[in-house]
Amino acid sequence: MIMRLLNHPFGRALIIYLALLLLLSVLILLLKPVLIPLIMAFILFSILDPLKNHLIRNGLNAISSITIVLLGVVIIGIICLVIGVPLMLDQWEWLQTRLPTIATQIASILDTFSSSIVNVMGMHVDTKLGERWLTDLRSQGTDAVVSSAGIMVQSVFALVFIPLITFFLLRDYRKMRNTAMSWLPNRAYELAWLIYFRVAKKLQNYIRSVFMQSAIIAMITVTGFYIIGLDTAVLFGVLAGFLNLIPYIGPLLSMLPPMLVALGVDSPDIWMLISIAAVVMTAQLIDNIIVIPSLIANTVDLHPMLVLLGVVVFGYFFGFIGMLVAIPALATSKIIFKGLMNGLNRASSEDIMYVPINQKPADSNPKSIA
Amino acid sequence: MSKRTSSLWTNLFRKGNPLTEHVTELWSATPLFRDIPRREILQLVRDMPPRHFKASEYIFHSGDAGAGAAVIISGKVEIRSAGVLLAELSDGDFFGEIALVLDVARTADAIAVQETELIFFLRPELDEWLARSPYFAGKLGANLAYVLAQRLLQANKALVHAGHEGQL
Numbered sequence: 001m002i003m004r005l006l007n008h009p010f011g012r013a014l015i016i017y018l019a020l021l022l023l024l025s026v027l028i029l030l031l032k033p034v035l036i037p038l039i040m041a042f043i044l045f046s047i048l049d050p051l052k053n054h055l056i057r058n059g060l061n062a063i064s065s066i067t068i069v070l071l072g073v074v075i076i077g078i079i080c081l082v083i084g085v086p087l088m089l090d091q092w093e094w095l096q097t098r099l100p101t102i103a104t105q106i107a108s109i110l111d112t113f114s115s116s117i118v119n120v121m122g123m124h125v126d127t128k129l130g131e132r133w134l135t136d137l138r139s140q141g142t143d144a145v146v147s148s149a150g151i152m153v154q155s156v157f158a159l160v161f162i163p164l165i166t167f168f169l170l171r172d173y174r175k176m177r178n179t180a181m182s183w184l185p186n187r188a189y190e191l192a193w194l195i196y197f198r199v200a201k202k203l204q205n206y207i208r209s210v211f212m213q214s215a216i217i218a219m220i221t222v223t224g225f226y227i228i229g230l231d232t233a234v235l236f237g238v239l240a241g242f243l244n245l246i247p248y249i250g251p252l253l254s255m256l257p258p259m260l261v262a263l264g265v266d267s268p269d270i271w272m273l274i275s276i277a278a279v280v281m282t283a284q285l286i287d288n289i290i291v292i293p294s295l296i297a298n299t300v301d302l303h304p305m306l307v308l309l310g311v312v313v314f315g316y317f318f319g320f321i322g323m324l325v326a327i328p329a330l331a332t333s334k335i336i337f338k339g340l341m342n343g344l345n346r347a348s349s350e351d352i353m354y355v356p357i358n359q360k361p362a363d364s365n366p367k368s369i370a
Numbered sequence: 371m372s373k374r375t376s377s378l379w380t381n382l383f384r385k386g387n388p389l390t391e392h393v394t395e396l397w398s399a400t401p402l403f404r405d406i407p408r409r410e411i412l413q414l415v416r417d418m419p420p421r422h423f424k425a426s427e428y429i430f431h432s433g434d435a436g437a438g439a440a441v442i443i444s445g446k447v448e449i450r451s452a453g454v455l456l457a458e459l460s461d462g463d464f465f466g467e468i469a470l471v472l473d474v475a476r477t478a479d480a481i482a483v484q485e486t487e488l489i490f491f492l493r494p495e496l497d498e499w500l501a502r503s504p505y506f507a508g509k510l511g512a513n514l515a516y517v518l519a520q521r522l523l524q525a526n527k528a529l530v531h532a533g534h535e536g537q538l
Contacts, residue, residue, distance in 0.1 A: 050501065053501045053502045056502050056503070057502065057503065057504065174417050174498070175417040178417045178418055178419060179417075179419065182419035182421075186421060186423060186427065186429070187428075189421065189437075189490075190430065190434065190435055190436060190437040190438070190469075190490075190492075191434070191435045191437075193437040193438070193490075193492050193493075193494060194435050194436075194437045194473075194493075196494065197437070197492075197493060197494040197497070200494070201497075339435075342435065343434075343435045
Protein backbone atom coordinates (compact mmCIF):
# COMPACT_ATOMS: atom_id res chain seq x y z
CA MET A 1 0.00 0.00 0.00
CA ILE A 2 2.74 2.45 1.09
CA MET A 3 4.95 1.31 -1.81
CA ARG A 4 2.08 1.92 -4.24
CA LEU A 5 1.57 5.35 -2.72
CA LEU A 6 5.30 6.11 -3.05
CA ASN A 7 5.28 5.10 -6.72
CA HIS A 8 2.62 7.67 -7.54
CA PRO A 9 3.54 11.42 -7.70
CA PHE A 10 0.41 12.25 -5.70
CA GLY A 11 1.45 9.83 -2.96
CA ARG A 12 5.00 11.15 -2.84
CA ALA A 13 3.76 14.75 -2.81
CA LEU A 14 1.34 13.86 0.00
CA ILE A 15 4.07 12.20 2.10
CA ILE A 16 6.48 15.13 1.64
CA TYR A 17 3.67 17.57 2.37
CA LEU A 18 2.70 15.72 5.57
CA ALA A 19 6.37 15.59 6.62
CA LEU A 20 6.62 19.36 6.09
CA LEU A 21 3.43 19.84 8.12
CA LEU A 22 4.89 17.72 10.94
CA LEU A 23 8.12 19.75 10.86
CA LEU A 24 6.11 22.98 11.00
CA SER A 25 4.05 21.69 13.94
CA VAL A 26 7.24 20.79 15.86
CA LEU A 27 8.66 24.24 15.08
CA ILE A 28 5.46 25.94 16.30
CA LEU A 29 5.56 23.86 19.50
CA LEU A 30 9.21 24.72 20.14
CA LEU A 31 8.76 28.41 19.40
CA LYS A 32 5.44 28.72 21.26
CA PRO A 33 6.70 31.22 23.89
CA VAL A 34 7.86 33.66 21.20
CA LEU A 35 5.51 32.64 18.40
CA ILE A 36 3.29 35.74 18.37
CA PRO A 37 6.19 38.29 18.38
CA LEU A 38 7.94 36.14 15.76
CA ILE A 39 4.86 36.13 13.50
CA MET A 40 4.46 39.89 14.05
CA ALA A 41 8.12 40.40 13.11
CA PHE A 42 7.66 38.36 9.91
CA ILE A 43 4.54 40.38 9.04
CA LEU A 44 6.47 43.61 9.64
CA PHE A 45 9.35 42.26 7.56
CA SER A 46 6.97 41.55 4.67
CA ILE A 47 5.55 45.06 4.87
CA LEU A 48 8.87 46.88 5.41
CA ASP A 49 11.10 45.03 2.95
CA PRO A 50 9.79 46.99 -0.09
CA LEU A 51 10.29 50.26 1.83
CA LYS A 52 13.87 49.25 2.63
CA ASN A 53 14.45 48.40 -1.04
CA HIS A 54 12.99 51.76 -2.03
CA LEU A 55 15.52 53.58 0.17
CA ILE A 56 18.36 51.41 -1.16
CA ARG A 57 17.29 52.25 -4.72
CA ASN A 58 17.56 55.93 -3.76
CA GLY A 59 21.19 55.57 -2.79
CA LEU A 60 21.14 54.71 0.93
CA ASN A 61 23.08 51.70 2.18
CA ALA A 62 21.28 48.68 3.65
CA ILE A 63 21.90 49.44 7.35
CA SER A 64 20.81 53.10 7.06
CA SER A 65 17.68 52.05 5.15
CA ILE A 66 16.76 49.44 7.77
CA THR A 67 17.39 51.91 10.61
CA ILE A 68 15.22 54.62 9.03
CA VAL A 69 12.37 52.21 8.27
CA LEU A 70 12.45 50.67 11.75
CA LEU A 71 12.70 54.06 13.42
CA GLY A 72 9.47 55.02 11.64
CA VAL A 73 7.79 51.84 12.91
CA VAL A 74 8.97 52.41 16.50
CA ILE A 75 7.72 56.03 16.41
CA ILE A 76 4.31 54.91 15.09
CA GLY A 77 4.28 52.13 17.73
CA ILE A 78 5.03 54.60 20.53
CA ILE A 79 2.34 57.01 19.28
CA CYS A 80 -0.19 54.12 19.23
CA LEU A 81 0.90 53.02 22.71
CA VAL A 82 0.76 56.52 24.20
CA ILE A 83 -2.39 57.82 22.46
CA GLY A 84 -4.28 54.92 20.91
CA VAL A 85 -4.07 52.23 23.61
CA PRO A 86 -5.17 54.47 26.56
CA LEU A 87 -7.98 55.87 24.39
CA MET A 88 -9.21 52.38 23.56
CA LEU A 89 -8.85 51.28 27.20
CA ASP A 90 -10.93 54.32 28.27
CA GLN A 91 -13.60 53.42 25.73
CA TRP A 92 -13.47 49.78 26.87
CA GLU A 93 -13.97 50.88 30.50
CA TRP A 94 -16.91 53.07 29.44
CA LEU A 95 -18.35 50.07 27.61
CA GLN A 96 -17.89 48.00 30.77
CA THR A 97 -20.09 50.37 32.75
CA ARG A 98 -22.73 50.16 30.01
CA LEU A 99 -22.71 46.35 29.71
CA PRO A 100 -25.37 45.63 32.44
CA THR A 101 -27.80 48.09 30.79
CA ILE A 102 -26.99 46.64 27.37
CA ALA A 103 -27.54 43.09 28.68
CA THR A 104 -30.91 43.98 30.23
CA GLN A 105 -32.01 45.89 27.14
CA ILE A 106 -31.00 43.11 24.74
CA ALA A 107 -32.78 40.56 26.96
CA SER A 108 -35.98 42.61 26.92
CA ILE A 109 -35.77 43.01 23.11
CA LEU A 110 -35.22 39.24 22.78
CA ASP A 111 -38.15 38.65 25.14
CA THR A 112 -40.41 40.75 22.93
CA PHE A 113 -39.19 38.90 19.85
CA SER A 114 -39.52 35.57 21.63
CA SER A 115 -43.14 36.12 22.56
CA SER A 116 -43.87 37.25 18.98
CA ILE A 117 -42.16 34.11 17.62
CA VAL A 118 -44.07 31.89 20.08
CA ASN A 119 -47.34 33.56 19.06
CA VAL A 120 -46.71 33.37 15.31
CA MET A 121 -44.62 30.20 14.84
CA GLY A 122 -44.97 28.30 18.11
CA MET A 123 -41.14 28.17 18.60
CA HIS A 124 -39.28 28.91 21.84
CA VAL A 125 -36.14 31.07 21.83
CA ASP A 126 -33.56 30.97 24.64
CA THR A 127 -33.65 34.64 25.70
CA LYS A 128 -31.02 34.05 28.40
CA LEU A 129 -28.42 33.25 25.73
CA GLY A 130 -27.65 36.89 24.92
CA GLU A 131 -27.65 37.83 28.57
CA ARG A 132 -25.24 35.00 29.44
CA TRP A 133 -22.95 35.99 26.57
CA LEU A 134 -22.87 39.63 27.69
CA THR A 135 -22.21 38.60 31.32
CA ASP A 136 -19.27 36.45 30.12
CA LEU A 137 -17.99 39.36 28.03
CA ARG A 138 -18.28 41.64 31.05
CA SER A 139 -16.27 39.33 33.31
CA GLN A 140 -13.64 38.89 30.58
CA GLY A 141 -13.60 42.64 30.08
CA THR A 142 -13.11 43.24 33.80
CA ASP A 143 -10.16 40.84 33.73
CA ALA A 144 -8.78 42.72 30.73
CA VAL A 145 -9.07 46.10 32.44
CA VAL A 146 -7.58 44.70 35.67
CA SER A 147 -4.69 43.38 33.63
CA SER A 148 -4.36 46.54 31.55
CA ALA A 149 -1.07 47.17 33.36
CA GLY A 150 0.00 43.73 32.16
CA ILE A 151 -1.04 44.66 28.63
CA MET A 152 1.14 47.76 28.82
CA VAL A 153 4.14 45.71 30.05
CA GLN A 154 3.60 43.17 27.27
CA SER A 155 3.26 45.99 24.74
CA VAL A 156 6.54 47.54 25.86
CA PHE A 157 8.23 44.10 25.65
CA ALA A 158 6.78 43.62 22.16
CA LEU A 159 7.88 47.12 21.21
CA VAL A 160 11.50 46.12 21.90
CA PHE A 161 11.45 42.46 20.87
CA ILE A 162 9.53 42.74 17.58
CA PRO A 163 11.64 45.57 16.04
CA LEU A 164 14.80 43.70 17.10
CA ILE A 165 13.78 40.51 15.27
CA THR A 166 12.51 42.59 12.33
CA PHE A 167 15.91 44.34 12.16
CA PHE A 168 17.74 41.01 11.89
CA LEU A 169 15.22 39.72 9.36
CA LEU A 170 15.61 42.83 7.20
CA ARG A 171 19.40 42.55 7.43
CA ASP A 172 20.05 38.79 7.32
CA TYR A 173 16.93 37.07 5.98
CA ARG A 174 18.54 36.37 2.60
CA LYS A 175 21.61 34.82 4.19
CA MET A 176 19.56 32.72 6.64
CA ARG A 177 17.24 31.49 3.88
CA ASN A 178 20.10 30.63 1.51
CA THR A 179 21.92 28.74 4.26
CA ALA A 180 18.76 26.79 5.13
CA MET A 181 18.27 25.98 1.43
CA SER A 182 21.87 24.75 1.15
CA TRP A 183 21.03 21.88 3.55
CA LEU A 184 18.74 20.37 0.91
CA PRO A 185 19.95 17.46 -1.24
CA ASN A 186 20.97 18.31 -4.81
CA ARG A 187 17.93 16.70 -6.45
CA ALA A 188 15.47 18.73 -4.34
CA TYR A 189 17.38 22.02 -4.48
CA GLU A 190 15.85 23.76 -7.50
CA LEU A 191 12.33 22.44 -6.88
CA ALA A 192 12.46 23.70 -3.28
CA TRP A 193 13.62 27.12 -4.50
CA LEU A 194 10.79 27.28 -7.03
CA ILE A 195 8.15 26.36 -4.46
CA TYR A 196 9.67 28.82 -1.98
CA PHE A 197 9.63 31.55 -4.64
CA ARG A 198 5.94 31.03 -5.40
CA VAL A 199 4.90 30.74 -1.74
CA ALA A 200 6.96 33.74 -0.60
CA LYS A 201 5.68 35.94 -3.42
CA LYS A 202 2.02 35.06 -2.75
CA LEU A 203 2.31 35.31 1.02
CA GLN A 204 4.18 38.62 1.00
CA ASN A 205 1.66 40.11 -1.44
CA TYR A 206 -1.24 38.78 0.62
CA ILE A 207 0.14 40.10 3.94
CA ARG A 208 0.93 43.55 2.50
CA SER A 209 -2.44 43.84 0.77
CA VAL A 210 -4.58 42.57 3.63
CA PHE A 211 -2.90 44.75 6.25
CA MET A 212 -3.19 47.83 4.06
CA GLN A 213 -6.82 46.94 3.43
CA SER A 214 -7.49 46.55 7.17
CA ALA A 215 -5.79 49.86 7.96
CA ILE A 216 -7.97 51.58 5.32
CA ILE A 217 -11.14 49.94 6.69
CA ALA A 218 -10.17 50.91 10.26
CA MET A 219 -9.59 54.54 9.23
CA ILE A 220 -12.93 54.73 7.36
CA THR A 221 -14.94 53.13 10.19
CA VAL A 222 -13.25 55.16 12.97
CA THR A 223 -14.06 58.36 11.02
CA GLY A 224 -17.58 57.18 10.21
CA PHE A 225 -18.41 56.09 13.77
CA TYR A 226 -16.96 59.38 15.08
CA ILE A 227 -19.12 61.41 12.66
CA ILE A 228 -22.35 59.59 13.62
CA GLY A 229 -21.53 60.18 17.31
CA LEU A 230 -20.72 56.67 18.54
CA ASP A 231 -18.94 56.91 21.93
CA THR A 232 -16.70 53.94 21.20
CA ALA A 233 -15.69 55.06 17.70
CA VAL A 234 -11.96 54.26 18.01
CA LEU A 235 -12.47 50.91 19.77
CA PHE A 236 -15.05 49.61 17.29
CA GLY A 237 -13.33 51.18 14.28
CA VAL A 238 -10.03 49.44 15.07
CA LEU A 239 -11.98 46.23 15.80
CA ALA A 240 -13.66 46.52 12.38
CA GLY A 241 -10.20 46.82 10.82
CA PHE A 242 -9.02 43.66 12.61
CA LEU A 243 -12.21 41.73 11.83
CA ASN A 244 -11.79 42.64 8.19
CA LEU A 245 -8.83 40.23 8.16
CA ILE A 246 -11.44 37.45 8.28
CA PRO A 247 -12.97 37.10 4.81
CA TYR A 248 -16.78 37.22 4.39
CA ILE A 249 -17.60 36.75 8.11
CA GLY A 250 -15.44 39.62 9.44
CA PRO A 251 -17.46 42.54 7.98
CA LEU A 252 -20.69 41.07 9.42
CA LEU A 253 -19.07 40.57 12.82
CA SER A 254 -17.73 44.14 12.81
CA MET A 255 -21.30 45.45 12.63
CA LEU A 256 -22.43 43.47 15.68
CA PRO A 257 -20.70 45.22 18.68
CA PRO A 258 -21.70 48.82 17.75
CA MET A 259 -25.25 47.60 16.98
CA LEU A 260 -25.46 45.99 20.43
CA VAL A 261 -24.25 49.18 22.08
CA ALA A 262 -26.78 51.23 20.10
CA LEU A 263 -29.54 48.80 21.08
CA GLY A 264 -28.50 48.80 24.74
CA VAL A 265 -29.95 52.20 25.59
CA ASP A 266 -33.34 52.85 27.20
CA SER A 267 -34.94 53.96 23.93
CA PRO A 268 -32.87 52.61 20.98
CA ASP A 269 -32.41 55.11 18.18
CA ILE A 270 -33.29 53.46 14.89
CA TRP A 271 -31.27 56.11 13.00
CA MET A 272 -28.15 55.23 14.98
CA LEU A 273 -28.58 51.58 13.97
CA ILE A 274 -29.05 52.57 10.33
CA SER A 275 -26.02 54.91 10.53
CA ILE A 276 -23.80 52.13 11.97
CA ALA A 277 -24.87 49.76 9.19
CA ALA A 278 -24.30 52.56 6.65
CA VAL A 279 -20.75 53.24 7.94
CA VAL A 280 -19.77 49.54 7.81
CA MET A 281 -21.41 49.12 4.40
CA THR A 282 -19.75 52.29 3.03
CA ALA A 283 -16.38 50.97 4.23
CA GLN A 284 -17.11 47.62 2.52
CA LEU A 285 -18.24 49.41 -0.65
CA ILE A 286 -15.01 51.45 -0.82
CA ASP A 287 -13.14 48.24 -0.07
CA ASN A 288 -14.87 46.32 -2.87
CA ILE A 289 -14.73 49.08 -5.48
CA ILE A 290 -11.34 50.67 -4.84
CA VAL A 291 -9.17 48.70 -2.41
CA ILE A 292 -9.73 45.08 -3.47
CA PRO A 293 -9.28 45.59 -7.26
CA SER A 294 -6.07 47.56 -6.78
CA LEU A 295 -4.54 45.67 -3.83
CA ILE A 296 -5.98 42.22 -3.30
CA ALA A 297 -6.79 41.02 -6.82
CA ASN A 298 -4.91 37.84 -7.72
CA THR A 299 -3.07 37.65 -4.42
CA VAL A 300 -4.67 34.33 -3.58
CA ASP A 301 -6.18 32.01 -6.11
CA LEU A 302 -8.76 30.17 -4.01
CA HIS A 303 -12.41 29.34 -4.62
CA PRO A 304 -14.77 31.42 -2.38
CA MET A 305 -16.39 28.20 -1.13
CA LEU A 306 -12.99 26.89 0.00
CA VAL A 307 -12.22 30.24 1.65
CA LEU A 308 -15.49 30.18 3.58
CA LEU A 309 -15.09 26.55 4.64
CA GLY A 310 -11.46 27.17 5.59
CA VAL A 311 -12.35 30.17 7.76
CA VAL A 312 -15.11 28.24 9.57
CA VAL A 313 -13.03 25.07 10.12
CA PHE A 314 -9.86 26.94 11.17
CA GLY A 315 -11.98 29.17 13.41
CA TYR A 316 -13.58 26.12 15.04
CA PHE A 317 -10.23 24.48 15.81
CA PHE A 318 -7.94 27.47 16.48
CA GLY A 319 -10.31 30.35 17.35
CA PHE A 320 -9.79 33.91 16.15
CA ILE A 321 -6.14 33.32 15.19
CA GLY A 322 -7.28 30.33 13.15
CA MET A 323 -9.69 32.54 11.20
CA LEU A 324 -6.87 34.99 10.47
CA VAL A 325 -4.39 32.37 9.23
CA ALA A 326 -6.94 30.26 7.31
CA ILE A 327 -6.44 31.97 3.93
CA PRO A 328 -2.62 32.22 3.92
CA ALA A 329 -2.41 28.64 5.23
CA LEU A 330 -4.73 27.32 2.50
CA ALA A 331 -2.99 29.32 -0.24
CA THR A 332 0.44 28.12 0.91
CA SER A 333 -0.73 24.51 1.12
CA LYS A 334 -2.15 24.72 -2.39
CA ILE A 335 1.09 26.11 -3.87
CA ILE A 336 3.31 23.62 -2.02
CA PHE A 337 1.18 20.63 -2.97
CA LYS A 338 0.82 21.73 -6.60
CA GLY A 339 4.56 22.48 -6.80
CA LEU A 340 5.43 19.07 -5.34
CA MET A 341 3.01 17.30 -7.69
CA ASN A 342 4.41 19.10 -10.75
CA GLY A 343 7.99 18.66 -9.63
CA LEU A 344 7.67 14.98 -8.77
CA ASN A 345 5.64 14.18 -11.83
CA ARG A 346 8.56 15.03 -14.10
CA ALA A 347 7.07 16.96 -17.00
CA SER A 348 7.44 15.43 -20.40
CA SER A 349 9.85 17.60 -22.37
CA GLU A 350 8.22 16.56 -25.63
CA ASP A 351 5.86 19.51 -25.59
CA ILE A 352 8.73 21.93 -25.01
CA MET A 353 10.56 22.67 -28.22
CA TYR A 354 14.23 22.06 -27.71
CA VAL A 355 16.57 23.97 -29.98
CA PRO A 356 19.75 21.97 -30.48
CA ILE A 357 22.71 24.30 -30.53
CA ASN A 358 25.13 21.70 -31.91
CA GLN A 359 27.96 23.73 -30.57
CA LYS A 360 31.47 22.52 -30.03
CA PRO A 361 32.98 23.13 -26.62
CA ALA A 362 34.63 26.29 -27.94
CA ASP A 363 31.31 27.65 -29.27
CA SER A 364 29.47 26.53 -26.18
CA ASN A 365 31.69 28.68 -24.04
CA PRO A 366 29.42 31.65 -23.34
CA LYS A 367 32.45 33.92 -23.00
CA SER A 368 32.95 33.61 -26.76
CA ILE A 369 29.51 35.13 -27.43
CA ALA A 370 30.68 38.45 -26.11
CA MET B 371 50.21 51.05 15.98
CA SER B 372 48.24 49.64 18.93
CA LYS B 373 46.65 46.21 18.65
CA ARG B 374 43.10 47.69 18.65
CA THR B 375 43.91 50.17 15.84
CA SER B 376 45.59 47.40 13.92
CA SER B 377 42.55 45.08 14.12
CA LEU B 378 40.24 47.95 13.10
CA TRP B 379 42.50 48.66 10.14
CA THR B 380 42.50 44.98 9.20
CA ASN B 381 38.72 44.78 9.45
CA LEU B 382 38.24 47.86 7.32
CA PHE B 383 40.42 46.63 4.50
CA ARG B 384 40.06 42.90 4.95
CA LYS B 385 39.79 40.82 1.84
CA GLY B 386 36.51 38.98 1.34
CA ASN B 387 36.01 35.23 1.21
CA PRO B 388 38.34 33.89 -1.54
CA LEU B 389 35.56 31.65 -2.94
CA THR B 390 33.14 34.59 -3.13
CA GLU B 391 35.82 36.67 -4.87
CA HIS B 392 36.50 33.82 -7.31
CA VAL B 393 32.80 33.28 -8.11
CA THR B 394 32.36 37.03 -8.60
CA GLU B 395 35.20 36.94 -11.13
CA LEU B 396 33.63 33.96 -12.90
CA TRP B 397 30.19 35.55 -13.21
CA SER B 398 31.56 38.95 -14.24
CA ALA B 399 33.50 37.27 -17.07
CA THR B 400 30.26 35.86 -18.54
CA PRO B 401 28.14 37.84 -21.02
CA LEU B 402 25.24 37.68 -18.56
CA PHE B 403 26.95 40.11 -16.18
CA ARG B 404 28.63 42.32 -18.80
CA ASP B 405 28.81 46.00 -17.71
CA ILE B 406 27.49 45.21 -14.24
CA PRO B 407 29.73 46.54 -11.42
CA ARG B 408 31.71 44.00 -9.44
CA ARG B 409 30.24 45.13 -6.11
CA GLU B 410 26.72 44.31 -7.36
CA ILE B 411 27.78 40.79 -8.37
CA LEU B 412 29.67 40.40 -5.08
CA GLN B 413 26.49 41.21 -3.16
CA LEU B 414 24.59 38.63 -5.18
CA VAL B 415 27.02 35.75 -4.75
CA ARG B 416 28.08 36.50 -1.15
CA ASP B 417 25.20 34.61 0.47
CA MET B 418 24.83 31.85 -2.10
CA PRO B 419 26.54 28.63 -0.96
CA PRO B 420 28.15 26.46 -3.70
CA ARG B 421 26.73 23.04 -4.59
CA HIS B 422 28.88 19.92 -4.89
CA PHE B 423 28.15 17.14 -7.37
CA LYS B 424 29.86 13.77 -7.55
CA ALA B 425 31.15 12.35 -10.83
CA SER B 426 28.24 11.06 -12.98
CA GLU B 427 25.65 12.78 -10.76
CA TYR B 428 22.79 14.49 -12.55
CA ILE B 429 22.63 18.23 -11.89
CA PHE B 430 19.19 18.21 -13.45
CA HIS B 431 17.17 15.96 -15.72
CA SER B 432 15.26 17.02 -18.80
CA GLY B 433 11.74 17.80 -17.57
CA ASP B 434 12.84 18.87 -14.07
CA ALA B 435 11.66 22.16 -12.64
CA GLY B 436 14.27 24.82 -13.41
CA ALA B 437 14.89 27.68 -11.00
CA GLY B 438 17.90 29.42 -12.49
CA ALA B 439 21.34 29.38 -14.12
CA ALA B 440 24.57 27.93 -12.73
CA VAL B 441 28.23 28.77 -13.24
CA ILE B 442 30.87 26.06 -12.93
CA ILE B 443 33.48 26.82 -10.27
CA SER B 444 35.43 23.63 -10.91
CA GLY B 445 34.79 20.37 -12.74
CA LYS B 446 33.15 19.38 -15.99
CA VAL B 447 29.49 19.24 -17.02
CA GLU B 448 27.88 17.59 -20.02
CA ILE B 449 24.61 18.81 -21.48
CA ARG B 450 22.73 15.95 -23.13
CA SER B 451 19.36 15.58 -24.78
CA ALA B 452 17.99 12.07 -25.37
CA GLY B 453 21.51 10.75 -24.89
CA VAL B 454 22.99 13.08 -27.54
CA LEU B 455 25.86 15.23 -26.31
CA LEU B 456 25.03 18.90 -26.92
CA ALA B 457 27.84 20.63 -25.06
CA GLU B 458 30.74 20.05 -22.71
CA LEU B 459 31.24 22.79 -20.19
CA SER B 460 34.03 23.49 -17.73
CA ASP B 461 35.26 26.13 -15.25
CA GLY B 462 33.70 29.55 -15.81
CA ASP B 463 30.96 28.31 -18.18
CA PHE B 464 27.34 28.77 -17.30
CA PHE B 465 24.16 26.93 -18.26
CA GLY B 466 20.43 26.79 -17.52
CA GLU B 467 19.82 30.49 -18.17
CA ILE B 468 16.42 29.81 -19.82
CA ALA B 469 15.05 29.14 -16.31
CA LEU B 470 15.88 32.74 -15.38
CA VAL B 471 13.28 33.86 -17.92
CA LEU B 472 10.72 31.11 -18.31
CA ASP B 473 8.94 28.95 -15.76
CA VAL B 474 9.32 25.82 -17.91
CA ALA B 475 10.84 22.42 -17.33
CA ARG B 476 14.52 21.84 -18.15
CA THR B 477 14.98 21.02 -21.82
CA ALA B 478 18.07 18.82 -21.47
CA ASP B 479 20.03 16.78 -18.94
CA ALA B 480 23.04 18.29 -17.17
CA ILE B 481 25.49 15.72 -15.80
CA ALA B 482 28.63 16.28 -13.75
CA VAL B 483 31.33 14.30 -15.61
CA GLN B 484 33.75 14.59 -12.70
CA GLU B 485 33.62 16.03 -9.17
CA THR B 486 32.00 19.41 -9.84
CA GLU B 487 31.35 22.49 -7.80
CA LEU B 488 28.97 25.10 -9.09
CA ILE B 489 26.99 28.04 -7.86
CA PHE B 490 23.44 28.88 -8.86
CA PHE B 491 21.96 32.25 -9.69
CA LEU B 492 18.24 31.70 -9.16
CA ARG B 493 15.05 33.46 -10.22
CA PRO B 494 14.13 34.46 -6.63
CA GLU B 495 17.54 36.13 -6.37
CA LEU B 496 16.97 37.93 -9.67
CA ASP B 497 13.51 39.01 -8.51
CA GLU B 498 14.88 40.43 -5.25
CA TRP B 499 17.76 42.10 -7.08
CA LEU B 500 15.24 43.71 -9.44
CA ALA B 501 13.45 45.22 -6.42
CA ARG B 502 16.71 46.40 -4.84
CA SER B 503 18.63 47.55 -7.87
CA PRO B 504 16.38 47.70 -10.96
CA TYR B 505 18.97 49.44 -13.16
CA PHE B 506 21.62 46.71 -12.95
CA ALA B 507 19.10 43.85 -12.79
CA GLY B 508 17.55 45.34 -15.94
CA LYS B 509 21.00 45.31 -17.51
CA LEU B 510 21.23 41.60 -16.75
CA GLY B 511 17.85 41.22 -18.48
CA ALA B 512 19.24 42.92 -21.60
CA ASN B 513 22.37 40.72 -21.47
CA LEU B 514 20.19 37.66 -21.09
CA ALA B 515 18.18 38.70 -24.15
CA TYR B 516 21.47 39.09 -26.05
CA VAL B 517 22.66 35.61 -25.03
CA LEU B 518 19.34 33.98 -25.93
CA ALA B 519 19.16 35.88 -29.25
CA GLN B 520 22.64 34.58 -30.10
CA ARG B 521 21.50 31.05 -29.36
CA LEU B 522 18.40 31.54 -31.53
CA LEU B 523 20.56 32.84 -34.37
CA GLN B 524 22.81 29.78 -34.12
CA ALA B 525 19.77 27.50 -34.07
CA ASN B 526 18.30 29.23 -37.15
CA LYS B 527 21.59 28.84 -39.01
CA ALA B 528 21.70 25.16 -38.05
CA LEU B 529 18.11 24.69 -39.28
CA VAL B 530 18.83 26.42 -42.61
CA HIS B 531 21.99 24.34 -42.99
CA ALA B 532 20.04 21.15 -42.24
CA GLY B 533 17.37 22.24 -44.79
CA HIS B 534 20.00 22.73 -47.49
CA GLU B 535 21.49 19.32 -46.79
CA GLY B 536 18.03 17.77 -47.02
CA GLN B 537 17.47 19.34 -50.48
CA LEU B 538 20.77 17.94 -51.70
